[in-house]
Amino acid sequence: MAVLNPKTTTPLSSSSSTFFSHSPFTLRAVIVPVVRGKSAAVQLCKCVATSPEQHTAYTTKVSRNANMAKLQAGYLFPEIARRKGVHLQKYPDAQVISLGIGDTTEPIPEVITSAMAKRANALSTLEGYSGYGAEQGEKKLRAAIASTYYAGLGIEDSDIFVSDGAKCDIARLQMLFGSDITIAVQDPSYPAYVDSSVIMGQTGLFEKNAEKYGKIEYMRCNPENGFFPDLSAIGKTDIIFFCSPNNPTGAAATSEQLTQLVKFAKDNGSIIVYDSAYAMYISDDCPRSIFEIPGAKEVAIETASFSKYAGFTGVRLGWTVVPKELLFSDGFSVAKDFNRIVCTCFNGASNISQAGGLACLSPEGLQAMSEVVGFYKENTNIIVDTFKSLGFNVYGGTNAPYVWVHFPGQSSWDVFSEILEKTHIVTTPGSGFGPGGEGFVRVSAFGHRESVLEACRRFKQLYK
Amino acid sequence: MAVLNPKTTTPLSSSSSTFFSHSPFTLRAVIVPVVRGKSAAVQLCKCVATSPEQHTAYTTKVSRNANMAKLQAGYLFPEIARRKGVHLQKYPDAQVISLGIGDTTEPIPEVITSAMAKRANALSTLEGYSGYGAEQGEKKLRAAIASTYYAGLGIEDSDIFVSDGAKCDIARLQMLFGSDITIAVQDPSYPAYVDSSVIMGQTGLFEKNAEKYGKIEYMRCNPENGFFPDLSAIGKTDIIFFCSPNNPTGAAATSEQLTQLVKFAKDNGSIIVYDSAYAMYISDDCPRSIFEIPGAKEVAIETASFSKYAGFTGVRLGWTVVPKELLFSDGFSVAKDFNRIVCTCFNGASNISQAGGLACLSPEGLQAMSEVVGFYKENTNIIVDTFKSLGFNVYGGTNAPYVWVHFPGQSSWDVFSEILEKTHIVTTPGSGFGPGGEGFVRVSAFGHRESVLEACRRFKQLYK
Numbered sequence: 001m002a003v004l005n006p007k008t009t010t011p012l013s014s015s016s017s018t019f020f021s022h023s024p025f026t027l028r029a030v031i032v033p034v035v036r037g038k039s040a041a042v043q044l045c046k047c048v049a050t051s052p053e054q055h056t057a058y059t060t061k062v063s064r065n066a067n068m069a070k071l072q073a074g075y076l077f078p079e080i081a082r083r084k085g086v087h088l089q090k091y092p093d094a095q096v097i098s099l100g101i102g103d104t105t106e107p108i109p110e111v112i113t114s115a116m117a118k119r120a121n122a123l124s125t126l127e128g129y130s131g132y133g134a135e136q137g138e139k140k141l142r143a144a145i146a147s148t149y150y151a152g153l154g155i156e157d158s159d160i161f162v163s164d165g166a167k168c169d170i171a172r173l174q175m176l177f178g179s180d181i182t183i184a185v186q187d188p189s190y191p192a193y194v195d196s197s198v199i200m201g202q203t204g205l206f207e208k209n210a211e212k213y214g215k216i217e218y219m220r221c222n223p224e225n226g227f228f229p230d231l232s233a234i235g236k237t238d239i240i241f242f243c244s245p246n247n248p249t250g251a252a253a254t255s256e257q258l259t260q261l262v263k264f265a266k267d268n269g270s271i272i273v274y275d276s277a278y279a280m281y282i283s284d285d286c287p288r289s290i291f292e293i294p295g296a297k298e299v300a301i302e303t304a305s306f307s308k309y310a311g312f313t314g315v316r317l318g319w320t321v322v323p324k325e326l327l328f329s330d331g332f333s334v335a336k337d338f339n340r341i342v343c344t345c346f347n348g349a350s351n352i353s354q355a356g357g358l359a360c361l362s363p364e365g366l367q368a369m370s371e372v373v374g375f376y377k378e379n380t381n382i383i384v385d386t387f388k389s390l391g392f393n394v395y396g397g398t399n400a401p402y403v404w405v406h407f408p409g410q411s412s413w414d415v416f417s418e419i420l421e422k423t424h425i426v427t428t429p430g431s432g433f434g435p436g437g438e439g440f441v442r443v444s445a446f447g448h449r450e451s452v453l454e455a456c457r458r459f460k461q462l463y464k
Numbered sequence: 465m466a467v468l469n470p471k472t473t474t475p476l477s478s479s480s481s482t483f484f485s486h487s488p489f490t491l492r493a494v495i496v497p498v499v500r501g502k503s504a505a506v507q508l509c510k511c512v513a514t515s516p517e518q519h520t521a522y523t524t525k526v527s528r529n530a531n532m533a534k535l536q537a538g539y540l541f542p543e544i545a546r547r548k549g550v551h552l553q554k555y556p557d558a559q560v561i562s563l564g565i566g567d568t569t570e571p572i573p574e575v576i577t578s579a580m581a582k583r584a585n586a587l588s589t590l591e592g593y594s595g596y597g598a599e600q601g602e603k604k605l606r607a608a609i610a611s612t613y614y615a616g617l618g619i620e621d622s623d624i625f626v627s628d629g630a631k632c633d634i635a636r637l638q639m640l641f642g643s644d645i646t647i648a649v650q651d652p653s654y655p656a657y658v659d660s661s662v663i664m665g666q667t668g669l670f671e672k673n674a675e676k677y678g679k680i681e682y683m684r685c686n687p688e689n690g691f692f693p694d695l696s697a698i699g700k701t702d703i704i705f706f707c708s709p710n711n712p713t714g715a716a717a718t719s720e721q722l723t724q725l726v727k728f729a730k731d732n733g734s735i736i737v738y739d740s741a742y743a744m745y746i747s748d749d750c751p752r753s754i755f756e757i758p759g760a761k762e763v764a765i766e767t768a769s770f771s772k773y774a775g776f777t778g779v780r781l782g783w784t785v786v787p788k789e790l791l792f793s794d795g796f797s798v799a800k801d802f803n804r805i806v807c808t809c810f811n812g813a814s815n816i817s818q819a820g821g822l823a824c825l826s827p828e829g830l831q832a833m834s835e836v837v838g839f840y841k842e843n844t845n846i847i848v849d850t851f852k853s854l855g856f857n858v859y860g861g862t863n864a865p866y867v868w869v870h871f872p873g874q875s876s877w878d879v880f881s882e883i884l885e886k887t888h889i890v891t892t893p894g895s896g897f898g899p900g901g902e903g904f905v906r907v908s909a910f911g912h913r914e915s916v917l918e919a920c921r922r923f924k925q926l927y928k
């Protein structure tokens with residue numbers, strides 16, 4: 001998007017560049033402009049003479065945020081979209097199947113969309129119109145979330161903050177914590193935890209060799225440890241991001257493992273940010289919420305989302321639970337500060353989306369969501385069976401819509417590229433989720449049935 | 465929200481408190497629990513003995529973000545809502561009229577809601593379903609915004625970032641800029657600029673006497689300077705937040721004034737964040753966009769919103785323009801970094817809201833929006849006439865839905881309280897927008913016609 005190469009630009013002084021901005025010529029057309037001051041003319045000549053790469057563009061004197069400069073390449077999923085675009089330019093007629101980004105494909109159940117349409121229509125009536133809602137979400141929705149997902153766990157309506165999605169709330173949580181904290185993440189993990197931490201200045205530079213940012217504690221999760229980190233080897237941090245069922249590995253932590261995690265957090269005085277966006281995909285008796293673990297309310301925040309349950313990836317609706325029991329070291333309520341962030345930096349989720357959320361939690365909505373989840377889980381089984389039949393070691397799938405396929409000794413991006421080139425299927429390279437993902441590829445189960453079946457035929461063709 | 469008084473809490477060691485979290489008793493009920501270790505027992509006794517105010521609640525070891533602690537009281541509008549709530553408890557039968565928060569009251573035109581309902585319904589069909597949209601917004605909407613509001617100004621579709629509202633984008637812009645920048649704000653101004661700056665750590669402490677945060681440049685806007693700051697008295701800062709038509713004063717800057725502002729920014733190498741959320745309320749020839757000023761694309765970002773045009777305060781839709789021409793001091797594109805923030809910390813506005821935005825920009829939608837705006841402007845006239853007839857000096861109104869009434873020598877909060885107590889009308893105290901607002905009260909023109917007429921009758925009764 002930059003017009004010029006930042007490395008080769010010599011900024012003009014503000015006084016000289018003020019002139020150019022008023023010129024009716026575009027910058028590229030200006031060769032020998034009439035300038036008012038001598039020094040400006042000299043500077044311009046110098047600029048133009050040095051290299052054709054150099055432009056005379058005006059730059060402000062505002063320094064780029066050094067934390068932004070630490071970020072590596074693009075955020076993972078836009079980068080994959082970009083590569084998909086390049087592939088489509090090369091093969092314009094290819095029937096590309098996307099099992100990459102984890103984007104839902106199945107229509108939203110009608111019981112939910114009709115509630116949203118009804119709310120939208122009502123907004124054009126005097127009785128049905130509403131303006132600003134509570135920043136924390138509508139009372140009825142907060143109550144429905146608390147009673148549906150946290151019944152008997154001591155979570156109250158007022159602990160629930162409705163949001164426009166878990167990713168957005170992770171950024172708001174980072175604003176809440178500020179720059180002076182340290183974090184731990186599962187390795188591999190959803191990249192928003194790390195990237196938002198870098199943006200907030202909580203980390204050191206990216207260390208090329210280790211493929212890690214300084215000051216972040218990477219908790220390796222691999223087949224050897226059953227995708228649960230060896231906590232005895234993990235240093236103390238302020239915040240522990242933990243996603244279960246995990247994106248990308250698909251592993252769900254057991255009750256015993258989460259009890260260990262809560263004890264670990266308590267021993268260290270850490271706060272767990274528990275991402276439960278895939279909880280409804282759990283088939284066995286793994287906990288659906290961190291708050292099923294005794295004592296978790298004193299050490300954990302939970303983020304969640306309707307995206308993968310009701311196909312709300314584009315509708316945007318999620319929530320975050322910040323229990324009253326969670327306190328900073330000085331005894332100040334974390335929820336109180338989060339409330340302030342939500343009131344200052346957010347204005348509530350769309351009222352139409354919230355009407356959809358309420359419909360999701362009606363008996364019919366819950367039934368409809370469980371059918372959507374069930375459909376994707378059937379896809380998962382098809383993908384797991386395919387890779388198993390081809391002799392791969394395959395993880396995840398049982399409790400999550402992600403299949404984590406091992407390609408030992410290979411580079412994830414190489415595997416990604418080969419699959420895309422030879423089968424026109426978009427996957428996600430495991431290394432995009434952290435160095436612990438190297439040698440793996442994530443295959444998402446979000447897709448129409450015929451696409452998943454066709455993709456599996458192509459995988460069989462490629463790896464037979 | 466805090467269960468305990470943070471000032472009087474003595475945190476227990478994590479080892480002792482781990483025990484209590486497993487206790488089946490609530491904390492308040494625990495008097496003499498059975499403890500495993502002697503030291504824990506001693507600590508507990510000490511806690512309980514010192515004062516009945518002290519609780520045994522577990523605290524994490526995570527330090528509260530020092531920047532959050534700098535914030536004063538509540539964010540302005542929730543604070544007003546709280547006082548309104550207290551008033552309603554005192555006078556449960558009062559017919560309270562809210563001309564406070566600036567919340568829209570008129571139904572959304574049907575041509576817009578029907579487009580949203582249609583999109584919502586389509587989401588339950590295979591053909592109409594869509595998942596994640598582009599984080600920057602749908603192409604068609606970006607193009608419609610560029611051609612509707614920026615035709616002939618050299619703003620391209622790709623310069624437009626669609627958002628869930630201007631307030632949310634201000635927070636994202638602050639994340640983009642980071643902690644190491646300085647800001648200037650109009651005084652008075654919309655509180656989100658200052659509060660988000662405090663949260664990001666760009667400021668010093670709040671200085672009680674001056675009623676200002678350290679390190680922020682407050683640009684006084686008052687009747688004496690025609691509500692445009694004396695720029696010769698303003699120190700250089702990295703960022704200049706500038707809202708025109710202004711919230712709360714209602715003043716719109718002229719072309720000459722904005723030319724001065726752009727020159728000032730260029731001379732200093734600053735970036736202007738120009739908030740144009742009320743541009744459609746302009747009646748005279750004041751610029752609707754900062755980009756009408758030559759050279760502004762090299763020094764300015766513009767945030768805007770559908771909230772006050774189409775009643776989208778609850779629907780949530782806005783946009784931010786970051787021109788390609790805007791560069792950091794090292795020549796790096798500001799838009800490129802903002803794009804990274806949007807991709808990492810946001811996932812796009814709701815697709816249903818975006819369908820509404822597209823309908824807003826159809827010929828029928830534009831006509832409908834201008835009728836909504838016209839209605840509120842009639843309200844404004846009624847309010848202006850009322851206060852003028854009562855002998856007040858009244859500002860704003862012509863180009864904005866806000867009327868800025870002067871109560872010389874009086875405290876804004878006192879006036880606010882007196883009006884609420886005696887007329888059951890909620891206004892906004894001017895000092896809530898900065899020290900320069902002291903002695904003023906903002907009266908919002910968002911209201912049903914009969915409410916505004918009734919409010920004006922009560923004002924006449926009070927001040928006759």
